[in-house]
Amino acid sequence: MQAVVSRLKAQTLEEINVKAVCDEVQVSETTFFNYFPSKNDVIVYFVQLWSIDASWSMRRCLQDGGTHLDAIRTLFDRTA
Numbered sequence: 001m002q003a004v005v006s007r008l009k010a011q012t013l014e015e016i017n018v019k020a021v022c023d024e025v026q027v028s029e030t031t032f033f034n035y036f037p038s039k040n041d042v043i044v045y046f047v048q049l050w051s052i053d054a055s056w057s058m059r060r061c062l063q064d065g066g067t068h069l070d071a072i073r074t075l076f077d078r079t080a
Contacts, residue, residue, distance in 0.1 A: 001049075004042045013039055054078060 003021045004013075016039060022029050036042045057078050058071040066074070 001042050001046055004039065005046055013043065 003025050004016060007016050007021070018029060018032055018039065022032050036045065054075050057074050061071045061074040062068070
């Protein structure tokens with residue numbers, strides 16, 4: 001996932017070559033497609049991980065005594 005996300009700094013998702021990514025991270029294309037049926041699924045996975053992290057951060061803010069507004073600010077800060 002990190003190799004794909006890193007390449008998005010200079011390439012569109014359509015331009016990213018799965019074989020090149022697999023060569024970089026030293027996995028076979030079969031393994032890649034076992035976990036990610038398409039390149040789009042890599043992005044979906046990235047967003048899912050981000051959502052978990054964002055939710056955890058907001059909950060921690062609330063547990064530490066922050067208000068709901070503080071939790072929203074935490075989300076915005078982490079997103080920025």
